[in-house]
Amino acid sequence: MVIAFEDVGAGCVEALADVVAFGTDKDLRAKAGSDAQVAVWLARRLALATKDRSSDYLICSARNHPSLEEARETIGSRTVADRIGMVMDESVPLPVRATAAWYASGIEWTGExxxxxxxxxxxxxxxxxxxxxxxxxxxxxxAALRTREPITLMVPLIWLSAFGGEHPSVRETHTAPSPMLGEIPAYAFDKHTRIGKRAITLLSRENEAVRTCLEHHVPEFRHRQTAWVAAFYADATPITRRLTWDQSEALEALGMENDLMREGVPQAGVVPLVDAIRANLDHLNEIRGRLYAASMAGGETR
Incomplete structure (x- = not known):
């Protein structure tokens, strides 16, 4: 359910409904087949659906983006009724309404x-x-009750923004083919995997353009974590069928800023760093291939 609301979101409400139905109704799953069969069907359903990742950009920015600090302070001092009133006020900027929706829900960020x-x-x-x-x-x-994840609450607001006025479009984008490492596309080795982390770290040291950009914008002790996040935006977020509407690109930029500024990158360095890694994906994939081969051979992943 979290994957559906984070990566598909308002792009395909029907897919969200399918995931929630099969994820919460044991009898429905039993009629459709084994849990494994249902999981495979849902994975394909989500993979083929039109996607909108704005929910991730909105909730992460609501939590951390410096531009929303005043909104967080204001909303945090309001009553729940006032917060809901802000959600309903269409003159309020979408990121502020999203912050109000999160605070109005009573669903905490994990550990907070x-x-x-x-x-x-x-x-x-x-x-x-x-x-x-x-x-x-x-x-x-x-989904909000089952997952206790505030990201779920962003999708209705995004749907209102995307479908409330001019009808959004679905943009078909050609994404560069990714080399296969065994049966796995290279981009899957990202900051969430051991090989991916190691590969991105090595890129930040071996590649002159990436290393120079990091040195210009962040202190050395931040290079590794910063490169991991920047590589995610350069390599893991491109999608072929996305919902496009008047605020979708602005929200993506807001989310990227939020994630990299949290790692200490100044706002002016966010785009140059992501662009530097995007321009050197061939080098990154060469390193991934090297590490994958060593791992499969049981050797050291240097």
Whole structure:
């Protein structure tokens, strides 16, 4: 469910509904086949769906982006009813409404005690009053309760922004083919994998353009973690079928800024660093191939 709301989101509400239905109804899964068969079907369903990752950019920015610090302070001092009122005020910028929605829900970020008691039912009803389809409102409520992840609450707001005015378009983008390492595309070796982390770290040392960019913008002790995050945006986020609407690109830029500024990259260095890695993906993939081969051979991944 978290994957669906993070990576598909408003791009395909029907896919979200399928994931929530099979994820919460044991009898429905039993009728469809084994858990493994249902998981494979859902994976393919999500892979083929039109995607919108704005929910990730919104919730992470609501939590950390410096530009929303004043909004966090203001919303944190308001009542739950006031927070829901901000969500319903369409004149309020979308990132601020997203912050208000999170705080109004009462769903904490894992390990935090920040938003206090909320009114999830009241928030979902507010979404309905704004025009969110009943099906999306219902699956959002279920996913929020089951996962306890505030990212789920971003999708109704995004749907309203994307579909409330001019109808959004679906952009088909040609993504560069990724070399295969065994049966795995090279881009899958990202900051969430051992080989991926090692490969990106080596790129930050071996590649002059990437190393120079890192040295210009961040101190050396931040190079490794910063490169991991920048490589994710250069290599792991491109998708072929994405929902495009008037704020989608701005939200992606906001999310990228948020993640890299958290690692100490100044705002002016965010795009140059991602571009430097994107321009040297061939080098990164060569390193990945080298490490993968060594790993399969049981050797050292140097």
């Amino acid at each position: 005690k920040r938003v206090g008691r909320g009114d999830l039912s009241g928030l979902i009803n507010a979404f309905r009053l704004l025009g969110v389809p009943d099906r999306l409102a219902a699956v959002t409520r279920t």
